[in-house]
Amino acid sequence: MSNPQKTEGEAAATTGKPAMRDSLIAAAFQLFLDRGYEQTTIDDIVGLAGVGRRSFFRYFPSKEDVVFPDHEQCLADMTAFLQDSADTDDPVLKVCDAARLVLRMYAENPTFSVQRYRLTRKVPGLRAYELSVVWRYERTLADYLRGRFAARKDGTLRADVVAAAVVAAHNHGLRSWLRANGQGxxxxxxxxxxxxVRNAWPAKPQAQPAVEEEEDDVVVVIAKRSTPMWRVVRDVEASLRRD
Amino acid sequence: MSNPQKTEGEAAATTGKPAMRDSLIAAAFQLFLDRGYEQTTIDDIVGLAGVGRRSFFRYFPSKEDVVFPDHEQCLADMTAFLQDSADTDDPVLKVCDAARLVLRMYAENPTFSVQRYRLTRKVPGLRAYELSVVWRYERTLADYLRGRFAARKDGTLRADVVAAAVVAAHNHGLRSWLRANGQGxxxxxxxxxxxxVRNAWPAKPQAQPAVEEEEDDVVVVIAKRSTPMWRVVRDVEASLRRD
Structure with a gap:
């Protein structure tokens, strides 16, 4: 149950969690980086961490799970954040904020996130695991949006498309940062x-700046070209006078 | 090398392909449905198809691959379709058409597609496989869009988001049809x-119906409410007279 110094350091994924879990993560990443993911066994990891095999499986169902130790917690946080939402919240803004929870998890530990990004690019099994995690985030966002769009025509379609667009945008930004080695x-x-994404589905149909509208609002008159002039003028006058 | 009648029938995925490949697919699906995916071995499949183990691996790298026998060809078709694109094609329309190639593959054989949909829902390993295939379609569309949007600000972001939205919309429609047992x-x-999706990123900024415009086009006058009436009337008159 020792927690030797050599397994701690910048590769530790999180702080404030059980020390044994952290030392297993640190040991795993040290081995993955030194000798490769496929070449590292669970016995190697527990050996370096100085714990027994059972301790590993208390925290992680498989070797893949130790690579992504914080996604379950982040999914739970995202679900709670969305459940806590008010009916007056703009749904698209809300899912954008929910996606930012994932980013924050990555940004908390740049070194670990960049190491994992490189590892995931190299190991097809980890890539598949990551895709399934991304899918669960997307479904969490889509389920929330389906609730919020329930009364709308094509509500489920809108929910699925917006969720996918939010996830794609988030991952685009995240990958740019990871590719730049967590700099920036x-x-x-x-x-x-x-x-x-917010611009593609703005919160209001017209995104006119509200302040300007108060100071000097705008009248729009639409008329067919064949409309007699007197009728157009009457309509314009009526529009200008209306409060 | 026999190809017994009992392995053929409606479960056969494709026509016009090597008979042995088709009979392996048919045998595999018969067994997956009868006894379950996990409980079926490759030996069971080759036994029912009446071929040797080596024949299986000539066509499929693994048991998972026999569940999705046509995606590789469809990915190749999609890539060729997009490479064949003209610079004048609207990029968003083009990727929508590319996505329809996937739909057509499913719609060609509703019974097989619905069986596979149910199987994929039940077996986590197949779900993961499917996610990786969907990801490859999405990357194929995104890579094409990245080329087309190369000169635009945020071109890669736009490409990734539009590709994700197109895939999400396509899959929404496809799943509705699969859930309805391939009816409709x-x-x-x-x-x-x-x-x-096309409405979220329209080909032109204004999508006015062209026909109506010719028959009896419309004049739009926009004025601040504080504009003097004489100036509004002058602007309206000028608009109505302009050819």
Missing amino acids: DAEAEVDHALEY | DAEAEVDHALEY
Whole structure:
């Protein structure tokens, strides 16, 4: 049950969690980086961490799970965050904020996140695992949106498409940051990407700046070209006078 | 090398392909449905198909691959379709058409597609396989869009988000049809879903119906409410007279 110094350090994924779990993660990543993921056995990991095999399986169902130790907690946090939502929240803004929870998990530990990103690119099994995690985030967002869009025509379609777009934008920003070795501002990258999605489905049909509208609002008159002039003028006058 | 009648029938995935490959697919699905996917071995499949083990591996790298026998060809078709694209093609329309190639593969054989859908829901390993295939379709569409949007600001972001939205819409339509046991019009379902994505990123900024414009076009006058009436009337008159 020792927790030797050599297994701690910058590869530890999280802080404030059980020390044994952290030391298993640290030992696993040290071995994955030194000798490769496929070449590392669970026995190697528990040997380096100085714990028994059963301890490993108390925290992780498989070797793959130790690579992504925080996604279950993040999925639970995301679900709670969305359940806590008010009916007045804009649904698209809300799922963008929910996606930012994932980013924050990555950004909390840049070194670990970048190491994992490189590992995941190299090992097809981990890539598949990651896709299944991404799918669960997407379904969590889509389920929330389906509830919020329940009364709308094509509500489930809208929910699925918006959730996919939010996840794609988030991952675009996240990957840019990971590819840059965790340098730069991850939040700014993802905010920019999510802004693009918000513009595709704006909160209001017309995104006119509200302040200007109060100061000097705009009248729009639409008329067929064949409309007699007197009728157009009457309509314009009526529009201008209406409060 | 025999190809017994009992392994043929409606479960055969494709026509016009090597008979041995088809009979392996048919045998595999008969066994998957009768005794379950996990309980079926490759030996069982080759036994029922009446071929040797080596013949199986000539066509399929693994048991999972026999469940999705046509995706590799469909991915190749999609890549060729997109490479064959002209620079004048609207990129979003083009990827929607590319996604329809996948739908057509499913719609060609409703019984097989519905059986596989049910199987995939039940077996986590197949679900993971399917996610990795969906990811490859999405990357194929995104890579094409990245090329087409190369000169645009945020071109790669736009490409990734549009590709994800197209795939989500396509899969929404496809799943509706599969859940309805392959009854109904799969193409109409998917067309409707893709239309939703096209409306989010329209080909032109204004999608006015061209025909109506010719018959009796419309004049739009926009004025601040504080504009003097004489100026509004002058602008309206000018608009109505302009050819």
